[in-house]
Amino acid sequence: MSVLWDWFYNLLASFGLYHKNAKILFLGLDNAGKTTLLRMLKDNRAVSAEPTIHPNTEELIVGQLKLKAFDLGGHETARRLWQDYTTTVDGVVFLVDAIDRQRFPEAKRELDNLLSSDELRGVPFLVLGNKIDMPSAASEEELKYALGLVDTYGKDVSSQFHENDCGACPIEVFMCSVVRRMGYKDAFQWLSNFLN
Numbered sequence: 001m002s003v004l005w006d007w008f009y010n011l012l013a014s015f016g017l018y019h020k021n022a023k024i025l026f027l028g029l030d031n032a033g034k035t036t037l038l039r040m041l042k043d044n045r046a047v048s049a050e051p052t053i054h055p056n057t058e059e060l061i062v063g064q065l066k067l068k069a070f071d072l073g074g075h076e077t078a079r080r081l082w083q084d085y086t087t088t089v090d091g092v093v094f095l096v097d098a099i100d101r102q103r104f105p106e107a108k109r110e111l112d113n114l115l116s117s118d119e120l121r122g123v124p125f126l127v128l129g130n131k132i133d134m135p136s137a138a139s140e141e142e143l144k145y146a147l148g149l150v151d152t153y154g155k156d157v158s159s160q161f162h163e164n165d166c167g168a169c170p171i172e173v174f175m176c177s178v179v180r181r182m183g184y185k186d187a188f189q190w191l192s193n194f195l196n
């Protein structure tokens with residue numbers, strides 16, 4: 001039965017007739033580009049955003065995903081709110097400013113906190129290294145290393161061989177430029193494989 005349902009569901013999805021519903025948190029340090037990404041996904045344009053103080057919630061459609069996206073502020077005081085949103089979350093999009101090398105350790109610390117939280121156990125994490133339009137941006141390899149994410153799930157979800165069989169949470173790093181509309185589509189495609 002479930003095989004038949006999967007087949008039917010994939011068929012509908014392939015025609016864009018079915019959307020997966022998912023509650024997704026947009027997290028990451030301040031200035032990483034979370035609100036810019038949300039606005040881009042929502043209105044397809046880059047608007048300059050003020051630092052987020054109050055959480056924004058938006059309903060978005062990204063490919064086959066219907067997302068309820070929660071964009072939370074990333075500055076230190078706003079981070080205290082993150083834990084109020086982590087229950088019943090289907091996925092986390094964690095943005096990192098790939099130009100700001102000095103803050104990679106801080107980003108790693110926050111990411112590690114999230115990864116070790118009980119509430120987010122098993123939840124897929126999409127890590128986006130943003131701002132690769134800037135020549136000084138870190139490479140994917142450098143960012144993975146700095147974040148301690150050398151063994152990630154693997155981008156090819158259909159592959160039987162995943163670099164990391166952590167079981168607990170699929171996590172992968174994709175590099176992107178929100179303002180240039182580069183990189184994040186494949187990334188959301190990857191994430192959608194882990195959402196029901």
Ligand SMILES: Nc1nc2c(ncn2[C@@H]2O[C@H](COP(=O)(O)OP(=O)(O)OP(=O)(O)O)[C@@H](O)[C@H]2O)c(=O)[nH]1
Binds near residue numbers: 031033035133177180
């Ligand atoms: N070069 C470049 N700048 C970007 C990109 N995406 C966002 N920015 C800039 O990064 C700055 C911060 O973007 P926001 O979207 O406000 O960052 P945020 O993560 O929402 O920050 P908080 O709300 O403070 O947590 C803004 O000046 C954006 O224009 C990108 O792809 N490339």
Ligand SMILES: [Mg+2]
Binds near residue numbers: 034050051
């Ligand atoms: Mg913001």
